[in-house]
Amino acid sequence: MGDADQQEYGMSKNLYLRNGIFWARFKVGGVEYRESLRTRSEKVAERRLKIRREEVEDKALFKIAGPTSWQSAVVSWNENVSFGSERTFNRYVSSLIQLRAWLDDKNVHEITPEMVRDIIKARRRGGVKNATIRRDMTALSSVLNHCADEGWIGENPIESINLRRVAAEKFVPIVLPTEASIAIMSRRITSRMWDMFEFTRETGLRLEETTTLRHTSIDRAGRTITIKGKGSKVRTLPLTAKAVTIIDRQPRYIGKPLVFWRGEGEPIKDVSTRTTRYMVTAARWAAQRNMEFEPFSHHGMRHLFAVEYLRDRRGSIYDLQGEMGHGSISTTERYLAFLTPEQAKAAKSSVAQKPAREQRFASDDA
Structure with missing residues (x-):
């Protein structure tokens, strides 16, 4: 680019355009430097040129530190x-x-x-x-x-x-598993994996929280489990009678800590992938019999726990937030859409309905 072009753009002699991008051209110590300034703005280019030239001069002429790492x-x-x-x-x-x-x-x-x-x-x-x-x-x-x-x-x-x-995350619409689909799926999946599904329906645990549950996290006397969940947040949850039964029917692998395990006491992995395969099998089985089947994930059982928690009046929406480990109450409030107006009103109350809660948590022998 000649001087006429520079005059037309009103640019410094140390700037020139290449494909619409400003480049620097200057000499320090007899050495010519040419490099892109990575901008289409002349004002920005001038600032970057000044900084870059000073960096080169400092390093070449004054022997001081160059660019900052x-x-x-x-x-x-x-x-x-x-x-x-x-x-x-x-x-x-x-x-x-x-x-x-x-x-x-x-x-x-x-x-x-x-x-x-x-x-x-x-x-x-x-x-x-x-x-x-x-x-x-x-x-x-x-x-x-x-x-x-x-x-x-x-x-x-x-x-x-x-x-x-970088748009705000959008919640995936909540779809609750139907009882008919649950019944079909329970017969097309391994018993241990299905126990994990049912355990989440009773406790609201996330998949990772279920697959990493340790026997040492269980307080049988207090009938609670302590979980380190998302963001390493620790929470203690009550165990229903059915949840205790599910734990009790899991065989122990000597010397291994997990409640739900495979092989030689190893964690159960690829649950989502394996669940998809079981769902395909269940859907094919139902279609052959003209039965209605709606596939669902392990996380669907967590959704079901939340809605049943509020419908059964086991506690308020704020109690549920704590049990689910939600960082924001707005996440928990999505479940109000599945309640009647009366149920939603009760769920917003800070006082749990103790009779229903006690019945839910009663022992199997009661």
């Missing part, structure tokens, strides 16, 4: 940035650990909007939830803001990304 930036951020709470700091650190694979070998000026978008895409492909990705980006942005304050980068690259497009 990501790892050094995180150390400085940790030492100099004030956080609202220890909880916030721990959440940020957790996110930064997840991002190490992309950033540990980078200098901070190499972290571009394009790189950030690639990280977001990779996290999505890995099955990471949108809410978690947004938390990751918030932590990354905090470090990059510190870098901008220190003058290591011209601007925070995340500011050019619309994180609102």
